[in-house]
Amino acid sequence: MCALPKIGPKRLMTLLKHHDPQTAWAVVQGRAKPNEVVEAMLRVEGLATLLRHRATHELQDQIERRCIKAGIQITIFGDENYPRALIADLAPPAVLFYFGDLSVLNNRRVGMVGTRSATASGRYLASHIAHDLATNDVCVVSGLARGIDAWAHRGALRALESNLEKQIAGRPVGVVASGLDVVYPRENVQLWQDIATHGALISESAPGSPPEAFRFPLRNRILAALSEVLVVVESRDTGGSMITVDEAQKRDVTVLAVPGSPHNVASNGTNLLIQQGCLPVIGAQDVLVALGLDNRRAQENIYDPRARLSPSDQNIVSLMAGSPFTLENFVIRSRLATIDAAVALGRLEALGWIVENSGWWEVIEVRQPLH
């Protein structure tokens, strides 16, 4: 039914509230008499006619075949394994398609969102925070988009990999907008499989649904509803992450934001959130505190494995940290001769302090636990 046109989460919910699934399908096809509430709904702008035409047996077969072929499982509102976090939600999805194990949602959950065009330090932070959260048995919930989302999941998966014998409970949870057999973006195909195997991959859309623009805000609402705390790593002030933040605020979910340099466009949104009163996050510790899992005393020591820099290199790193820069920006700001500037950048790159991305350089952080 959810593959039908004009049937969003709300109408689907109404249908299923008043009929059991089989009767609801018959009602949509026009074979059964609807309950009066449903009848009122179907009267809108020839909805009943449209649905009668589209709700064919072929559609039913097609969806069934897709589910079986891809191994997609289904849970309906009211089922035993339907996520508890969604039952009391403002707009709970009537049906969820999923891969993996929904019981991981009984663990502590933190949502991580951010821009698709992230800076290197944004990606680094997303990955690191997710890693540390997963190590502390917290599930990382994210949207599997490019950029921050993908790197958060990579971080969580890496935590699983490095703690194989401990069987940590912090599993990655992906909430996606398209149908589960439509991988979008394509480049994340490996990530989809890994999350499906090690955690849970959830979608509200019927298998085969393309990644249409209207599905993303709906996905964001589920993401927000599944999160106990939402962390925004990098976002422009107009980014899609801000929709997730709105949804989270509607649900009284705590929103935390990673601060960035005021020069960095990618941090405009998060800086704005902090200005509006969100707590800043500079590491996984801050998120754990928000979850009531303060374990700062029990932490391993963290250190930077890179070689100490000479005082002049240290000056360069502190001068240029914060936002991406080109060789030219560097020459102007450091007042070095171009050739000396080039040598300095080459040296810092070799030492692992900066990384290059199509002509843009960024200072990065590296931290490792002390063993």
Place this chain on the structure above:
Amino acid sequence: MFASVRSATLLGVRGSRVDVEVHAGIGLPGFTVVGQPDEVCRESRDRVRAALLSSDLPWPTRRITVNLAPSGDRKSGACLDLAIAVGLLAAQGLLPVEILSQYAFIAELGLDGSLRPVRGATPLVLATADRQTVVAFENLGEASAATVTQVFSAKTLFDVVACLSGRAQWQKVALQKNSGRSRVVPDLADVQGQPVARQALEISAAGSHHLLLVGPPGAGKTMLAERLVGLLPPLNDEQAISATMIHSSVQTEFLNGGLIRDAPYRAPHHSSSMVAMVGGGTALMRPGEISLASHGVLFLDELGEFAPSVLDALRQPLEQRVVHLARARTSVVMPAEFLLVAATNPCPCGEGTPGACTCDDAARARYLRRFSGPLLDRFDLRVAVSRPNTVDLISPIAGEPTSVVAARVADARSLAFSRFGDTNSALTRQQLDSAAPLTKKAEEFLRKELEAGHLSGRGYHRVRRVARTIADLAGAPEMIDETHLHLALMLRVDLASGLRTREMSF
């Protein structure tokens, strides 16, 4: 009655010798041109007839055959008019036949008997360089600069006849010599700030390294490219003749000042067709933009907007410095020894800064796919240009002017020429080892870069050539050390590096 008169026609950027044979014999009065004339050539009958009659000269009432020898090649253009008219008069016995063997004639005729200039005067005159050549007055400046043999000019057909029959003397005309820059080139002093972009221009000019400017709109990419041509030294004699031949064979205005001495600058629009770019088109095989930019700068703004086939057609000329064009009837070789400068935005939204760019990866990948890898590889210098900051932009202090930078460029170029007689970008792999020896540390550094996969085999040699130029400019003519290599590598931005998911230890 028979007469043979020397002239020439144009093919590509070269003239080829044509003997105009005129036979006036018994038969029904008529006029035929044989020897593969094209439409314009065949129409010369009417122009010549009107010109003769207007000049009070007789039109023979005989059967006239004009043969353009060698008769196998196709002839094109109106430059044979004067030769046909002179041949007709000689065939009637109105001009001494013996004297014609000292002359060649290259001009179009007007109906009033005046001599009209033709395009391609330089290559045409060079094709008839073993004789004294008569051209239209407007062609005299260019023609006499191109050749050492005597070039005469006249205003009308009547004057030509008078001089040939000894009744008058050829007019002596004092020519103005072309000295210094005839064209105003924008000055580098207008560029505020942008130290790296300026340095890239200097290196590009000094070593003839092809340059790609990558930057957001408003970063001054076009402004920089326009100023590069001012840094190139004036053309030497050989280059000047070659450039003049190319420009002469297409242009409609006439080079009165003689040879072209300034490095040419061509900036074709991105809608340019393949033929406009590489040449060809008519039976004349017109030179394309790459030939017109020979010994100068070819600037392609918005590189990504050019048709991919047009861009890929540049690859062979970039490598060989000439372009071979073959058609069913003809094939020509034209010079294409240009310095390629191109500008592009880093991505469709133009912003490029990580975090500020609004393009998704697929859009960026699609955008970058427009430039083929082999083409990008041919740019020795790929430089990220950022918008000048506000302080620099409104600062009253002007940047270093073109004259100062051009002097450094000239020094570096003469250093390069003293080694192997060419610019650094033309150094072969064998020459590199003796021309650009590496210090121990530099060798170590390059080996690391190669092992880390930052550099391809071809890139390795290109970096060494650029480093050679950087060292030349820095006044270090001997060894290349790692500082030169560092800069050479920094000025070689990998556009696609942002797309690859980096193997970072996150």
